[in-house]
Amino acid sequence: MLGIYIHVPFCLRKCPYCAFYSIDYNENLKNDYVDAVSRNIRKYSDMHLPCDTVYFGGGTPSLLTPRDVNTVMDAIRSSFNLSPASEITMEANPSSVTPENLSGYYRVGVNRLSFGVQSLNDNELKALGRLHDAKTALKAIEMARDTGFENISCDLMIGTPYQTMDSLLNSCWQLSNLGIPHISSYMLKIEDGTPYDCAEIRNSVADEDAVCDMYLALCDELRTASYERYEISNFAKNGLRSRHNMKYWTGEDYLGFGPSAHSLFQGKRFYVPNDLKSYISSETQPELIEDSNPDQLEEYIMLSLRLSDGLSLERVTELGGNAYAVMRKSKPYADAGFLTLTDNRITLTDKGALVSNSIIFELYSASTS
Numbered sequence: 001m002l003g004i005y006i007h008v009p010f011c012l013r014k015c016p017y018c019a020f021y022s023i024d025y026n027e028n029l030k031n032d033y034v035d036a037v038s039r040n041i042r043k044y045s046d047m048h049l050p051c052d053t054v055y056f057g058g059g060t061p062s063l064l065t066p067r068d069v070n071t072v073m074d075a076i077r078s079s080f081n082l083s084p085a086s087e088i089t090m091e092a093n094p095s096s097v098t099p100e101n102l103s104g105y106y107r108v109g110v111n112r113l114s115f116g117v118q119s120l121n122d123n124e125l126k127a128l129g130r131l132h133d134a135k136t137a138l139k140a141i142e143m144a145r146d147t148g149f150e151n152i153s154c155d156l157m158i159g160t161p162y163q164t165m166d167s168l169l170n171s172c173w174q175l176s177n178l179g180i181p182h183i184s185s186y187m188l189k190i191e192d193g194t195p196y197d198c199a200e201i202r203n204s205v206a207d208e209d210a211v212c213d214m215y216l217a218l219c220d221e222l223r224t225a226s227y228e229r230y231e232i233s234n235f236a237k238n239g240l241r242s243r244h245n246m247k248y249w250t251g252e253d254y255l256g257f258g259p260s261a262h263s264l265f266q267g268k269r270f271y272v273p274n275d276l277k278s279y280i281s282s283e284t285q286p287e288l289i290e291d292s293n294p295d296q297l298e299e300y301i302m303l304s305l306r307l308s309d310g311l312s313l314e315r316v317t318e319l320g321g322n323a324y325a326v327m328r329k330s331k332p333y334a335d336a337g338f339l340t341l342t343d344n345r346i347t348l349t350d351k352g353a354l355v356s357n358s359i360i361f362e363l364y365s366a367s368t369s
Contacts, residue, residue, distance in 0.1 A: 001052040001083065002265075003247040004076060006037060007258035008058040009276055012096070016129045016195035017188060021260035021274040022059040032280045034068045037257050038075035040285045044255070045079035052083040053244035053254075056110075062092035066104025073109050087112055087151075087243040094140035095131040102147040112151040112242075113144050114184075119157060120171040127161040127204075129195075141178065151240060153182035158218065159211040160188050161204040168214050169221055176225040181240040185218055186233050187211055212354050219350040230308045232353045249303045251296075257285065268292050297321045301364045305356060310340075310347030311363075321367035329366035333359055 010025040010033075023029075054076060056069070064072075069090070076082055089112040090105060105113075119125050120134040132140075144152055154175050158168060175183055188205065190196050206214070219229055227235040231249060234242065247254050248264075256263045259279045262271040269291040272279065279285055297319040304311040313323040330346050333339045338352035338359060346363070348356055 001050045001252075002080070003053040003055065003244050003252065003254035004041075004051055004080070005244070005254055005256040005261055005263075006054070006056045006061075006072060007256065007261040007272075008056055008061040008064060009033070009259050010058065010063045011060045012063070012093075013129070013131060017191070019191035019194055020059065023276060025060075025063050029276065029280070030063070030068070033258070033276065034064070034071055036280045036282075036285070038071055039283075040257050041072070041075040042079050043284060049080050050083065051076070051080040052086045053247065054082075054086060054088045055244040056090040058091055060093045060096060061090050062096045062101065062105075066101055066108050069105060069110065070108040089114055089153075089242070089244055091116065092140070093131065094137040097140050097143065099143050099147065102143055102149070106147050106149065111149070112153070113149050114153040114182075115140060115144075115155065117154040117156060117171075117175070119160065119163070119167070120174050121163070121167045124160050124163050124167065128157070138174075138178075141180070151182070152180055153184060153242065154180050156183060156185045156218075158185055158187045158214050159206050161201060163206065163214075165210075165214055165217060169217060172218055172221050176222060176227070179237075181237045182242065183222065183227065183235045184233055185215075185235070187215065215354060216350055228308065229350065229353075232306050232348075232356060249307050251299060251303060262290070263287070264294075267294070269294055297367060298364055301326075301367060302360050305346070305348055305360050305363070308347060310345045313344045313346070316367055322369055323367070325366040325369045326363050329362055333362075 009022050010030060011022045012025055014022055088110050090110045091114045093116055115137065117137045118128055118130060120137060122133045125133055141152065156171055156175070190202065222235045223229065227237055229235050230241050234245070253265050254263060255265055256272065259272050259276050260274045263269070268289060270287045270289050272285050272287060297316070300315060300319055301311060313327060316323040316326055327341070330339060330341055333352065334341050337349060338355065339349060340347050348359065352359060
């Protein structure tokens, strides 16, 4: 079924490492934005499309009030055939949630929260420019559980300024010890043009080898705590994978609403420009074609190898690829411990995940030979 992504482009303060589109929070703009998003969602009402995931991302979606979220959800419910068993996720900043707004989100249908914890070390949080400290993050998780949220995800970052192996594993241990069912862990990437794009920050982060060691140690720690590494940067307990994000990695259709939102729909990839004022003033959100005819073989190899489910050589053949050449190219990587070859399937190991881009390129090149 279809997934729906809502990009909420507001932040109280933009994190210095972040390159996602967001602007300073303004209540009047926020109200106009909610109206515009709802208007654009209703453009699809004649199609009666079935949908089973909704994801509010950002930015800081928890700057929306429960009434705002309900307005958007009403537009979705009236325009799509939303499954009663839908996963409805909201990203949240620990500093912007209260018992009142959490209760409100829960009442209007949000059933999964994704907290941008990033670290449970106060010095690291300060260096990241976060508005919360460790105590606030842990309190936000407690409040969410008291409200009734069981499906909670927390983000951790790897390779941040002044981070050590011990501090990373301590943050990881605290979250796993709380029984958080889903943890996402992303390596810091210093993006061009961000405040982090400077010598001071580059000199304060761990080198590439140390970051790789941190990632491998994190994988071991979470596996010991009964988490499945189901995607390169995502770990889940009890089968609680992110159903929405799985759509991205398995090539299912999804529609994005809001400035900078991306979509894959009816065989085309398209996106909305990063311009909130234009978005609000336009009767219909402008959508620029990113790829009118994606290479299905390339996308399958690229996306499936991110997942622990791996790549099916049978599927490669179905998509017109040379499965024998892919298998032959994979063997040296398997011998070196970067991937496993079992039952006509190729899966990256933790070690292989660290060099996934190179392996994906090599296997795709082999598939077209």
